[in-house]
Amino acid sequence: MRKLFSALVVFCCMLFSVSMCFAALDDQKGPGEHGIQVTDRPAIYYEAYLHDKGWSQRCGEMTAAGDPYGANSLDALRVYVDLNPYLDILYHVHVAGGEWSSWVANGQTAGAPGVPIDAVEISLGGRAAMFFSVSYKVLVEGKGWQDWVPMGDTAGDFSGKIKSIRIKLD
Incomplete structure (x- = not known):
């Protein structure tokens, strides 16, 4: 049971780390990648x-x-x-x-x-x-x-x- 709990904790930490990487990339997105397309004609x-x-x-x-x-x-x-x-x-x-x-x-x-x-x-x-x-x-x-x-x-x-x-x- 302890091994299963440890594996679950490691998996959750990895999942959290990966999601934080994507969140950091999202903050670096340019215009248009947050719902408004820069190529839309103003x-x-x-x-x-x-x-x-x-x-x-x-x-x-x-x-x-x-x-x-x-x-x-x-x-x-x-x-x-x-x-x-x-x-x-x-x-x-x-x-x-x-x-x-x-x-x-x-x-x-x-x-x-x-x-x-x-x-x-x-x-x-x-x-x-x-x-x-x-x-x-x-x-x-x-x-x-x-x-x-x-x-x-x-x-x-x-x-x-x-x-x-x-x-x-x-």
Whole structure:
């Protein structure tokens, strides 16, 4: 009986050791291995502050935020990424006749009401950033829509106010 009890204790210790090894490995897992898949496509939303009109409605991917058919320029921008806690959206704006704002992330405001912007840069961060990229384009007053630019590049030409923006995840 003593041998059986000893064998059972040894077996339980081994089982406990093996389960602790798997628990340690689970703590080292990357994003997506805890129920959320990094390859699941996140949703991107954004809104623009229109000069003299206030915040636009929240727009979905590739929808024009701003005033593409009117006279109002963009003064500020907020961008959000949903469905992936391991992905951050980072962005900043260039103020017409001024300087770049500080980089902000995940729905924070870049820019200030009353001061038009003339350029934007957007990038991704976080553990899942290697799986996605972002591109964007702007409508420059008097010049029309510019081409899509890849993340980190400048959209806008520092000489005309931005009236609208479109953003997409690639």
